[in-house]
Amino acid sequence: MYKVRLANAGDIPAMYEIYRPYADETTVSFEYGAPPAGDFAARISALFSVYPVLVCEExxxxxxxxxxxxAFERRAYAWCAELSVYVENNARGRGIGSVLERAIAALLKRLGYRKLYSLVTQENTASVAFHEHVGYRxxxxxxxxxxxxxxxxxxVWLEKELCDASCCERFPLKMSELSDADRTLEEVFG
Structure with missing residues (x-):
C-alpha cells in the first residue's frame, strides 16, 4: 500500500535518482541533463517551507x-502554482502520479491557491492524457x-481550478504556516 507524506531532506537523494533519467534521457524535462546532486538538493530544499513537496513510498x-x-513571479499571481510529478520508471502505470497529484491539489487548496498549472512536452501524450483525466484542461x-x-x-499548458474566485480573500499560506498538513493528507487518503 502506498503512503504519501511530506518530503524531508533525507528523501532528496531518492528524489534525485528518480529525476535524473528524466533529465538525462527524455524530453519530459527541458534540462539537458540532471543538475549536480547538490544543486538539485538546494532547489528542492528551497521549496519545503513555502510549497508542498511530497513523496509516495511503498x-x-x-x-x-x-x-x-x-507558476509566475509577480505578486498578483500568488494564487497560482505549477505542478511537477516524477515517478520511478519501474513504478509507472501504478497510479502513483494520480495519488501525488491529488495530494498536492488538496494541500494547495487548503493553503488558499486557486489555480494549478502544468507544462507538458507535446510529445508526452501519456502525461497530457493523465492531466486531463485528473481534471486539467x-x-x-x-x-x-x-x-x-x-x-x-x-x-502544452494545462490548468486545474482548485477553487473559485471567492477563495482569494487573502494571500495563500506557506507550508510552514499550515498546521494540519498531515490531517489534510489523511483526509485525502483516509
Missing part, C-alpha cells in the same frame, strides 16, 4: 515525488519552444 521505498512551485499550446535530443518540442 514499504519504505520512495517510488515517486511531487511538488508545487511558483488545455489552455494553450506553444509550438517549438524547446530544443532537446535533436528536435524542436512543443509545450
Amino acid at each position: 514499504d519504505g521505498q520512495v517510488l515517486g515525488y511531487s511538488y508545487a512551485a511558483p 488545455q489552455i494553450a499550446f506553444f509550438p517549438e519552444q524547446g530544443y532537446k535530443m535533436g528536435r524542436w518540442l512543443g509545450v
Whole structure:
C-alpha cells in the first residue's frame, strides 16, 4: 500500500535518482541533463517551507515525488502554482502520479491557491492524457519552444481550478504556516 507524506531532506537523494533519467534521457524535462546532486538538493530544499513537496513510498521505498512551485513571479499571481510529478520508471502505470497529484491539489487548496498549472512536452501524450483525466484542461499550446535530443518540442499548458474566485480573500499560506498538513493528507487518503 502506498503512503504519501511530506518530503524531508533525507528523501532528496531518492528524489534525485528518480529525476535524473528524466533529465538525462527524455524530453519530459527541458534540462539537458540532471543538475549536480547538490544543486538539485538546494532547489528542492528551497521549496519545503513555502510549497508542498511530497513523496509516495511503498514499504519504505520512495517510488515517486511531487511538488508545487511558483507558476509566475509577480505578486498578483500568488494564487497560482505549477505542478511537477516524477515517478520511478519501474513504478509507472501504478497510479502513483494520480495519488501525488491529488495530494498536492488538496494541500494547495487548503493553503488558499486557486489555480494549478502544468507544462507538458507535446510529445508526452501519456502525461497530457493523465492531466486531463485528473481534471486539467488545455489552455494553450506553444509550438517549438524547446530544443532537446535533436528536435524542436512543443509545450502544452494545462490548468486545474482548485477553487473559485471567492477563495482569494487573502494571500495563500506557506507550508510552514499550515498546521494540519498531515490531517489534510489523511483526509485525502483516509
